[in-house]
Amino acid sequence: MPIEMSAYKCTNCGQLHHPAHFVCVKCGGREFEPIPLDEEATLVTYTRVYNLPEGYMKPFISFGIARFNNGLCIAGQLETEHPAAGMKLRATVGTVKEGIGQDYLGLIFHAID
Amino acid sequence: MREVGIVGVGHTKFGKSGVPFGHLLSLAAVEALDDAGIIPGEGHGVDQVIVASMGAGMINRQHGVASALVDSLNLRPAMAETVENGPASGASAVKLAFMAIASGMADVALVVGGEMMRVVSGWEATDFVATMLHPEAEYNYGLTLPALAGMFTRLCMEKYGIAETDLARVAVKNHANAMHNPVAHIQLVPDLAAITTDEDALIINPYVAEPLHVYDVCPVSDGSAALVLCALDIAARFKHKPIKIAGIGQATDTHAVAERAVPTDLLAVRLAAAKAYAMAGLQPEDVDVAELHDAFAILEIVEAEEVGFFPRGQGHLAVRSGATEIGGKIPINTSGGLKAKGHPLGATGVSQLVELTRQLRGEAGGRQVVGAKTGLAVNFGGFGNNVVATILTKGEE
Amino acid sequence: MQIDKLEQSLRPAEREKPPYPAKYITMANGQKLVVHQAVREDVPVLLEAVRPLIGVAKDFYDIVAARLYAELLGWYRFRVKDEYCLVGTIDGEIVGIVNGREVNADVGMSYHTMAIRQGLRIGAQLFAAKMEYHLDFLGEQEVWIVAESPNGFKRWMIEYELEARPQTWHELGGVPTYVLTQALWQKHKGAKCGGRRPVSDELLQTARQMILPQTYAQLPGWRR
Numbered sequence: 001m002p003i004e005m006s007a008y009k010c011t012n013c014g015q016l017h018h019p020a021h022f023v024c025v026k027c028g029g030r031e032f033e034p035i036p037l038d039e040e041a042t043l044v045t046y047t048r049v050y051n052l053p054e055g056y057m058k059p060f061i062s063f064g065i066a067r068f069n070n071g072l073c074i075a076g077q078l079e080t081e082h083p084a085a086g087m088k089l090r091a092t093v094g095t096v097k098e099g100i101g102q103d104y105l106g107l108i109f110h111a112i113d
Numbered sequence: 114m115r116e117v118g119i120v121g122v123g124h125t126k127f128g129k130s131g132v133p134f135g136h137l138l139s140l141a142a143v144e145a146l147d148d149a150g151i152i153p154g155e156g157h158g159v160d161q162v163i164v165a166s167m168g169a170g171m172i173n174r175q176h177g178v179a180s181a182l183v184d185s186l187n188l189r190p191a192m193a194e195t196v197e198n199g200p201a202s203g204a205s206a207v208k209l210a211f212m213a214i215a216s217g218m219a220d221v222a223l224v225v226g227g228e229m230m231r232v233v234s235g236w237e238a239t240d241f242v243a244t245m246l247h248p249e250a251e252y253n254y255g256l257t258l259p260a261l262a263g264m265f266t267r268l269c270m271e272k273y274g275i276a277e278t279d280l281a282r283v284a285v286k287n288h289a290n291a292m293h294n295p296v297a298h299i300q301l302v303p304d305l306a307a308i309t310t311d312e313d314a315l316i317i318n319p320y321v322a323e324p325l326h327v328y329d330v331c332p333v334s335d336g337s338a339a340l341v342l343c344a345l346d347i348a349a350r351f352k353h354k355p356i357k358i359a360g361i362g363q364a365t366d367t368h369a370v371a372e373r374a375v376p377t378d379l380l381a382v383r384l385a386a387a388k389a390y391a392m393a394g395l396q397p398e399d400v401d402v403a404e405l406h407d408a409f410a411i412l413e414i415v416e417a418e419e420v421g422f423f424p425r426g427q428g429h430l431a432v433r434s435g436a437t438e439i440g441g442k443i444p445i446n447t448s449g450g451l452k453a454k455g456h457p458l459g460a461t462g463v464s465q466l467v468e469l470t471r472q473l474r475g476e477a478g479g480r481q482v483v484g485a486k487t488g489l490a491v492n493f494g495g496f497g498n499n500v501v502a503t504i505l506t507k508g509e510e
Numbered sequence: 511m512q513i514d515k516l517e518q519s520l521r522p523a524e525r526e527k528p529p530y531p532a533k534y535i536t537m538a539n540g541q542k543l544v545v546h547q548a549v550r551e552d553v554p555v556l557l558e559a560v561r562p563l564i565g566v567a568k569d570f571y572d573i574v575a576a577r578l579y580a581e582l583l584g585w586y587r588f589r590v591k592d593e594y595c596l597v598g599t600i601d602g603e604i605v606g607i608v609n610g611r612e613v614n615a616d617v618g619m620s621y622h623t624m625a626i627r628q629g630l631r632i633g634a635q636l637f638a639a640k641m642e643y644h645l646d647f648l649g650e651q652e653v654w655i656v657a658e659s660p661n662g663f664k665r666w667m668i669e670y671e672l673e674a675r676p677q678t679w680h681e682l683g684g685v686p687t688y689v690l691t692q693a694l695w696q697k698h699k700g701a702k703c704g705g706r707r708p709v710s711d712e713l714l715q716t717a718r719q720m721i722l723p724q725t726y727a728q729l730p731g732w733r734r
Contacts, residue, residue, distance in 0.1 A: 097254065
C-alpha cells in the first residue's frame with residue numbers, strides 16, 4: 001500500500017489543516033479526521049538551498065510550497081530541474097531526511113510532464 | 114502603570130568571542146552597570162535580572178544562566194530568569210523587565226542578551242536555529258530559516274518587482290553603517306557591482322538559498338548586549354538621563370509558514386508595531402531612526418513597509434532612493450543591522466535597543482542620526498511567528 | 511651553490527610543467543585577488559607567511575599550516591617531486607596559499623589550501639584555481655583530494671560531489687581519498703572557478719611583491 005500524507009479535517013466544521021492542529025483554526029473544534037491529500041498541486045514558491053544543516057551530505061536540496069486543490073498550502077522537497085511558480089506538481093511521499101535509526105517521510109513534489 | 118526607561122547600556126564586540134559563555138554575558142552586563150553607575154554588592158539596588166538566550170542549553174550546555182550571572186556579578190539576591198523566545202528572546206526579555214518595573218514589583222532591572230554560536234560549525238548552527246521551525250511540517254524536511262527566507266523573497270520579488278540588486282543595496286548600506294560601529298562583527302563594505310553584476314559575482318557571492326546570496330544573509334556571531342532599566346520615578350539615582358520605553362507590542366503568527374493567508378505579509382510585524390505605536394501614542398512618521406531585524410535583506414524591506422514607513426510594495430524603491438540611509442527620510446539599521454553588526458540570537462533584540470539608546474543620547478558617533486528623538490526596533494522570532502516591536506523616546510531637553 | 515653527487519642523487523627528477531597563467535578575481539569588497547604561480551625562490555617568504563598559523567588550533571589551522579610549511583620546505587630543498595604552489599595576493603599582500611603535486615600526466619595530488627585572510631571566500635577561490643591548474647592546464651584526468659577539516663569536507667567533498675575512493679592512498683596519509691574527475695570538474699567549474707586573464711603588468715608586479723601579512727585575524731593581538 002502506498003504511504004499517504006494526510007490533511008486533518010475538523011469533524012465539526014470541515015476545515016482542513018496541515019500540519020495537524022490541536023484546536024480547529026475556524027470553529028475551535030478538537031476532533032479531526034485524516035483525509036488523504038491529492039496527488040496534484042500547484043507550485044507557489046520555491047528555493048534551492050546550498051547551505052544545508054547538519055546531517056545532509058548533498059550539495060543542495062530544492063524546496064517548494066505548493067497549493068493543493070483543496071486549498072491547503074504545504075511545504076515539501078522539490079525534485080524538478082526547472083521549477084516555475086504556477087507549474088503543476090505531483091506530490092509523492094518519500095524519505096525527506098535520514099535519521100539515526102529512523103528515516104523521516106514527507107512530501108516530495110515532482111513536475112508533471 | 115509606572116513609566117520605564119533605560120539608564121545603562123553595554124555591548125560586546127560581536128564576532129568570534131573566545132571567552133566562556135558566562136564571561137561573555139558578564140562583559141556586556143558590567144558595561145551596562147558601569148554606564149548606569151550601579152556598584153554591585155550590598156545595596157546595589159538591582160531587583161530583577163533577565164537573561165535572553167536561545168541556545169545556551171542546546172549549544173553551550175548551560176541552563177539556569179540568569180541565576181549564574183547574578184552570582185557572578187555579585188547582584189544577589191536579585192530575582193532572576195532566563196528567557197527563550199527564539200531570535201526575539203532579547204526584546205522579549207526587555208518586555209518582561211518592563212512589566213516587572215511597570216507593575217511595581219521591581220524598581221531596577223538588568224537585561225542581558227547573549228549567544229555563543231561559533232563554538233559549533235556553520236551547519237550545526239543552521240540546524241540548531243532550524244529547530245524552532247515546525248517539527249513535522251518544516252524541520253524534518255531539512256527546511257531552514259534561509260530556505261523559508263528564500264521562498265519568501267521570491268514571492269516578494271515576483272509580486273512587487275524587487276530586484277536582487279535591491280537586496281544587495283540593503284547589504285551595502287548596512288555594511289557601510291557598520292564601519293562606524295566599533296562593536297559590529299563585519300568591518301567590510303561590499304562593492305555593489307562586485308556582488309551583483311560583475312562577471313564573477315555569482316562565484317564570490319554565491320546563492321545560499323535562491324534567490325538569496327551570501328551577502329543577503331546575516332553572519333553567525335557570538336556576542337552579548339545589556340540594558341539597565343528603571344522606573345522613571347527613581348531615575349534621578351543614575352548617571353544618565355533615561356531614554357523612555359514608550360511602547361512595546363508583540364504578536365504571533367502561524368508556526369508553519371506555508372499556512373499564512375497572504376504569504377508576502379509579515380502580519381506579526383504589522384500587529385506588533387501597531388500595538389507599540391498605540392501604546393506610545395505615536396505614528397510611523399514620528400520615528401527618526403529604526404533598527405529592523407534584517408537576518409535576510411528582504412526582511413528589512415518588508416518590515417519597513419509593515420511598520421508603516423512606506424506603502425506595501427515600495428520598500429525597495431525607498432532603498433534605491435537612499436531614504437533608509439543615514440541622512441535619509443528614515444535611517445534604518447544605523448548599527449549595521451544583523452547583516453553587518455552580526456546576529457547572536459539572544460543578544461539581537463537587546464543590541465537593537467542599545468543602538469537606539471545611543472542614537473537618542475546622541476552617542477552614535479559617525480553613524481549619528483542628527484536630532485533623533487524617537488526610535489523603533491523590530492525583533493523577529495522564528496520566521497515571523499513571534500515579533501516584538503519596541504519604541505524608545507528621548508525626554509524633553 | 512655547488513651540488514655534489516650525493517645531493518644530486520637525493521633530488522627528484524622534475525618534469526617540465528606548463529605554467530599557471532595568473533588571473534584576478536574581483537572580491538566582494540571590490541579588491542582584486544590575484545592568483546599567480548610561485549617560483550621556488552619565493553618559498554622563504556611563503557614560509558614566513560605560514561609560520562604564525564602553526565600555533566592556531568582553531569579550525570585546524572595548525573595542522574594545515576604545519577604540513578603546508580613542511581611541503582613548501584620540501585619543494586625548496588628539492589625533496590618533493592613536481593610540486594607547485596599558487597599564491598593569492600590582494601594589493602601585493604599574501605592572503606592565501608595552495609599547493610599540490612603532479613603525480614603523472616593523468617593524476618594530480620592536491621595538498622593544502624590555506625586562507626590567511628578570512629571573510630572573503632579566498633580559500634574557495636584558491637582551491638578552484640588549483641583544480642583549474644591540474645585539470646585545465648596540466649591536462650590531468652583527475653585530482654586526489656583529502657580534507658583535514660570539516661569545513662574542507664563541506665566545501666570540497668560535498669559541494670563538488672567528489673567521488674569517494676577510500677582504496678586509493680593519498681600522500682597526506684590515511685584520510686579517505688576523494689577524487690575530482692574531469693567530468694565532475696566540467697559540471698562544477700562554472701559555478702566555482704572565477705577570474706579574468708590576462709592580468710595587467712602593473713597588477714602582476716604588485717602581486718609579485720608578496721608582502722607578508724602584518725596581522726592575522728586568527729591570532730588576536732599578534733603583530734609581525
